[in-house]
Amino acid sequence: MTDQAARQLYISVAGDLLDLPPELSEAWLERALRLALEQALPPETPGQVSLLVTDDATVRELNRRYRGLDEVTDVLSFSATHQGHWEGDAEPPPDSDPGTAEDWPDFILPPEELPPLGEVIISYPQTRRQAGELNRPVARELALLIVHGVLHLVGYDHEEPAETARMQAREQAALDAIFSIDSIELEPAAPPATAPAETGRQEECR
DSSP states (O other): OEEOSSEEEEEEEOTTTOOOOTTSOHHHHHHHHHHHHHHHSOTTOOEEEEEEEEOHHHHHHHHHHHHSOOSOOSEEEEESSSOOOOOOSSOOOGGGOOOOGGGSOOOOOOTTOOOEEEEEEEEHHHHHHHHHHTTOOHHHHHHHHHHHHHHHHTTOOOSSHHHHHHHHHHHHHHHHHHHHSOOOOOOOOOOOSSOOOOOOOOOOOO
């Protein structure tokens, strides 16, 4: 955990299933998360956020339970203040719909506790696959997913063209900040048949 600019960051990488390269250290993940928050929130706005980098099975189960899609996705965002989207054909089960923020009770936090923003959960195997498909370094794809997920936590979306443009502008600003101060050697990805331009293409977020 780190406390910087009235923000608390919690980083977790799940188990031995994930062979994260040394350059994608907890310190790197923390920096990417912090810089994502700088784009997502006004200066000095307090908050705490959690990041979990995990496997396909975990993300698939969460995607099935909370979005109605029994498939692996790249990133899920569970916001403490903004409702997600149910995408399944069947009616959502009662425990998958938290209602709107106005329906939630007011929790009294301890004096030292910052207001929670939510949790971003990323499938690292899916991140690697997408990096290969897009001919993009894994670090860049992972950073994009972190930023994309954090922006969803605070209400950014891509349902309409104007929303998409606004979100992508924030994503690019965050990526510029992350990699302008980053000296790691980025792991090359296998070239695909074509190399599309970088965009905030991840659309399977809660």
